[in-house]
Amino acid sequence: MKIIKRGDKAYEEARVGRVFNHxxxxxxxxxxxxxxxxxxxxxxxxxxxxxxxxxxxxAGGHSWAVWSVRDEAILIDLKYFNKxxxxxxxKIVQVQPAVKGGLELNPxxxxxxxxxxxGHCPTVGVGGFLLQGGQGWNARGWGWAxxxxxxxxxxxxxxxxxxxxxxxxxxxxxxxxxAGPGFFGIVTCFHLKTRIAPKFMVASTYLYPSRHAxxxxxxxxxxxxxxxxxxxxxxLGQSAPSIEGVEGTDIPVMIVxxxxxxDTHEAGIESLKPFxxxxxxxxxxxxxxxxxxxxxxxxxxxxxxxxxxxxxxVNNAWLEGTPExxxxxxxxxxxxxxxxxxxxxxxxxxxxxxxxxxxxxxxxDIYLATYVVWKDEKDDxxxxxxxxxxxxxxxxxxxxQYTGDSDFQVHQRKFVSDTNWEKLKAIQKVRDPNNxxxxxxxxxxxxLNKNKFVKKMDRQTFDDYIKxxxxxxxxxxxxxxxxxxxxxxxxxxFEGVQGxxxxxxxxxxxxxxxxxxxxxxxxxxxxAVQLWARFTALFDDTESLFGAVKKGETFDxxxxxxxxxxxxxFEEIKVAYNSFIFTDIHGVEKDLGIPH
Numbered sequence: 197m198k199i200i201k202r203g204d205k206a207y208e209e210a211r212v213g214r215v216f217n218h219x220x221x222x223x224x225x226x227x228x229x230x231x232x233x234x235x236x237x238x239x240x241x242x243x244x245x246x247x248x249x250x251x252x253x254x255a256g257g258h259s260w261a262v263w264s265v266r267d268e269a270i271l272i273d274l275k276y277f278n279k280x281x282x283x284x285x286x287k288i289v290q291v292q293p294a295v296k297g298g299l300e301l302n303p304x305x306x307x308x309x310x311x312x313x314x315g316h317c318p319t320v321g322v323g324g325f326l327l328q329g330g331q332g333w334n335a336r337g338w339g340w341a342x343x344x345x346x347x348x349x350x351x352x353x354x355x356x357x358x359x360x361x362x363x364x365x366x367x368x369x370x371x372x373x374x375a376g377p378g379f380f381g382i383v384t385c386f387h388l389k390t391r392i393a394p395k396f397m398v399a400s401t402y403l404y405p406s407r408h409a410x411x412x413x414x415x416x417x418x419x420x421x422x423x424x425x426x427x428x429x430x431x432l433g434q435s436a437p438s439i440e441g442v443e444g445t446d447i448p449v450m451i452v453x454x455x456x457x458x459d460t461h462e463a464g465i466e467s468l469k470p471f472x473x474x475x476x477x478x479x480x481x482x483x484x485x486x487x488x489x490x491x492x493x494x495x496x497x498x499x500x501x502x503x504x505x506x507x508x509x510v511n512n513a514w515l516e517g518t519p520e521x522x523x524x525x526x527x528x529x530x531x532x533x534x535x536x537x538x539x540x541x542x543x544x545x546x547x548x549x550x551x552x553x554x555x556x557x558x559x560x561d562i563y564l565a566t567y568v569v570w571k572d573e574k575d576d577x578x579x580x581x582x583x584x585x586x587x588x589x590x591x592x593x594x595x596x597q598y599t600g601d602s603d604f605q606v607h608q609r610k611f612v613s614d615t616n617w618e619k620l621k622a623i624q625k626v627r628d629p630n631n632x633x634x635x636x637x638x639x640x641x642x643x644l645n646k647n648k649f650v651k652k653m654d655r656q657t658f659d660d661y662i663k664x665x666x667x668x669x670x671x672x673x674x675x676x677x678x679x680x681x682x683x684x685x686x687x688x689x690f691e692g693v694q695g696x697x698x699x700x701x702x703x704x705x706x707x708x709x710x711x712x713x714x715x716x717x718x719x720x721x722x723x724a725v726q727l728w729a730r731f732t733a734l735f736d737d738t739e740s741l742f743g744a745v746k747k748g749e750t751f752d753x754x755x756x757x758x759x760x761x762x763x764x765x766f767e768e769i770k771v772a773y774n775s776f777i778f779t780d781i782h783g784v785e786k787d788l789g790i791p792h
Contacts, residue, residue: 197229197236197239198229198230199230199240201227202224202225202226202227210228211224211228211265211271212262212265214257215262216256216259216504217259217260217261217262217508218505218507218508219508219509219573220262221265223265223266224265225252225265226249226269228270228271229270229271229273230273230275230276231277232276233384234351234357237272237351237382238355238357239355240272241272241352241632242355243270244270245353245354245632249269249270250266250270250632250634251269251270251272251633252264252265252269252270252634253272253274253323254271254272254273254274255293255294255321255322255323256296256320256321256322256323256324256325257321258320258321258324258325259324259377260509260510260602261605261637263377263637264377266634266637274323275294276294277294277295277385278292278294278295278300279292280300280301280304282390287310287389287390288387288389288390289304289305289310289312289387289388289390290385290386290387291385291386291388292384293321293322293324294321294323295322296319296320297314297318297320297322298316298319298491299318299319299495301314302314306393306491309392310391311391312332312341312344312388312391313330313332313338313344313391314332314341315330315331317499317502318495318499319499319502319504322386323383324376324600325341326341326345326372326373326386327342327374327375327376327379327383328374328376328377328556328598328600329341329374329598329600331543331563331598331600333428334425334455335543336425336429336545337424337426338391342373342374343373343551344389344390345369345372345386345388346361346362346387346388347360348360348368348369348372348385348386350365350372350381350383350384351381351382352368357384360372367623367626368627370555370619370623371620371623371624372555373555374554374555374556374557374616375555375620376599376600376611376636377599377635378620378624378635380627380628380633381628381633394459395459395460396457396458396459396460396488397456397464397489398456398458398461398464398465398468398487398488398489399453399454399455399456399484399488399489400453400468400484400485400486400487401454401483402451402452402474402477402480402482402483402484403436403449403450403482404449404450404451404452404480405448405449405450405479405481406433406450406530406531408450408479409527409531410524410527410674411523412452412476413431413519413523413527414519414520414522414523415474415475415519416429416431416542417522417562419473420546420561421547422470423467423470423546424467425547426456427455427468428456428457429452429454429543429544430451430452430453430454430455430541430542430544431451431453431542432451432530432539432540432541432542433449433451433530433533433539433540434539435448435449435533435538436449436481437536439481439482441481448531448532450531452471454468454471455489461488464486465486468486472485501539503537503569506537506569506570507571507572507573507575507579508567508568508569509568509579509583509603510565510567510601510602511583511587511597511602511603512597512600512601513563513565513590513593513594513596513597514558514562514563514594514596514597514598515560515562515563515594516562516593517593521679524674524679525590525593525675526542526564526590527671527674528589528675529564529566529590531671532664532671533582534578534582535568537568537570538567538579538582539567540565540586541564541565541567542564543562543564544563545559545561545563546561546562548560555616555620556612557613557615558610559598560595560596563598565598568583580606581656584607585656588657589764589765591764594609594647595610595647596609596610597610598611599611604636604639605637605639608638608639608640608644608646609646610645611645653723653764655716655718657764658718658725659713661675661676665709665711666709668700674693675765676766677692678762678765678766679692679693680692680767681767681769682767682768682769683696683699683769684769684770685769686773703731706733706734706738707731707734707738708731708732710732711727711728712727712728712729712730713725713726713727714726714728721760721761722758722759722760722761723758723759723761723766724756724759725759726754727753727754727756728753729754729755730751730752730753731750731751731753732749732750733745733746733747733750735747742778742788745778746781748781749778749779749780751777751788752777753773753775754773754775754776755772755773755775756771756772756774757770757771758770775787776788
């Protein structure tokens with residue numbers, strides 16, 4: 197067995213050479229071991245026990261958080277565990293953890309007329325994917341990939357090689373299906389049920405202007421429970437490089453992509469009919485209906501969306517709430533992306549059904565994930581902050597998260613049920629009493645699997661609101677204002693998001709308005725800001741509170757605005773001005789006193 201130690205010439209390549217996310221961590225294992233069989237794995241585990249080191253494991257290297265690279269641990273890299281063997285009688289396939297589901301497993305099974313619903317991205321290894329639950333193809337109809345595990349070959353914390361299934365080592369069998377990177381063993385082989393490959397894959401794709409995002413998301417939530425479970429339902433917010441008849445490049449769009457797995461083309465067409473009833477279909481940029489496709493074509497699209505050699509930050513949420521409140525809350529995550537390669541996913545899991553008794557136990561009928569990809573290290577903070585702020589703003593409709601698209605160092609929420617979390621910890625104490633396995637990579641172990649939402653609005657988040665306000669982007673109101681918001685501005689008073697929109701629609705017809713933050717103080721409940729607001733007339737004879745003004749003449753307000761916060765949104769806004777200056781077309785200033 198090859199072992200590369202820190203300081204060896206090949207160490208850096210061994211440490212991160214197989215890491216998909218090129219935003220590699222500053223964490224350094226004491227050594228990296230490359231076993232070739234279960235006996236080698238057992239030897240490495242026993243060595244770690246003897247020497248007092250912890251153990252981390254890498255299968256495919258595709259985790260966004262790079263779970264496997266841990267300080268001062270022995271990293272057991274399973275790159276050579278890439279074999280597949282099919283029992284043609286019972287259709288059970290033995291798959292080692294480094295096998296790539298789309299590039300290797302499914303081409304192997306296709307020869308026998310079979311398939312396995314692995315990860316959508318074909319370069320994902322099955323090891324981490326299955327341990328985390330496995331949200332694969334048509335999960336709403338076929339279930340979680342980990343439900344197809346009938347047995348596992350595992351090396352335990354003391355170096356024993358065991359088989360775990362429904363009749364033996366049942367605690368490990370239970371835990372391995374959902375514990376994810378916190379699993380306290382090393383799986384060297386999965387025994388998986390396969391399924392007959394669908395005879396026809398029928399797809400429809402709809403491309404809409406991004407301004408319809410909220411309408412589309414609301415409509416999908418209203419209909420998805422009633423759609424045939426042979427259909428995978430996906431909505432995406434992303435950028436189109438160009439669209440015929442539309443000016444510009446990198447155009448924000450909403451995509452609805454639906455894929456039916458059927459025995460006939462006609463059955464697929466019938467299953468996809470409801471998607472022709474979208475309330476804004478007449479405004480679609482493009483509609484491509486009922487075309488035949490293949491896994492190979494779909495995998496090619498996934499590789500294009502998930503390029504190698506890039507930097508990534510990813511996060512996710514299980515959503516809950518009414519169609520109105522969910523769509524309103526999440527729409528900005530689809531329409532205001534930080535760069536042209538980024539995308540946000542809406543994925544249906546409806547209708548929900550009871551899950552088997554296994555560690556994986558938390559889901560809702562809607563899954564949202566943000567995938568932000570870029571090349572240059574200088575853009576790290578911009579992109580990380582966009583994801584951070586986006587996840588903060590969807591907290592009011594967040595029920596938890598899925599470990600497969602998570603990084604507990606920056607965002608951790610509930611990922612299994614409370615009962616299963618306690619059971620998982622109890623099994624871990626028995627199976628790994630000395631904590632030989634590194635466990636979850638987290639910023640705070642005390643808040644693991646807890647929904648302790650952050651309600652605070654920081655300066656960076658508020659600056660995002662001001663930036664979008666200055667751009668006259670009214671979706672900022674939808675994101676940052678509570679539905680029950682009340683605003684008092686002297687003698688002016690109005691309520692709700694629509695009230696704010698109506699107020700500024702009138703103003704912005706005749707004036708530009710630019711806000712500048714001069715002072716900022718915030719806590720969990722209140723936000724106080726000193727603002728400078730400049731209004732510039734757009735036309736001659738523009739009406740104002742002080743009569744008609746000429747194009748280019750300005751009003752400058754300075755004052756204090758007090759915000760009351762609720763769930764990170766503005767619940768109440770009170771404005772108090774302390775200066776009000778008019779500047780005419782010749783640059784002559786006039787102090788107008790306090791306007792209200």
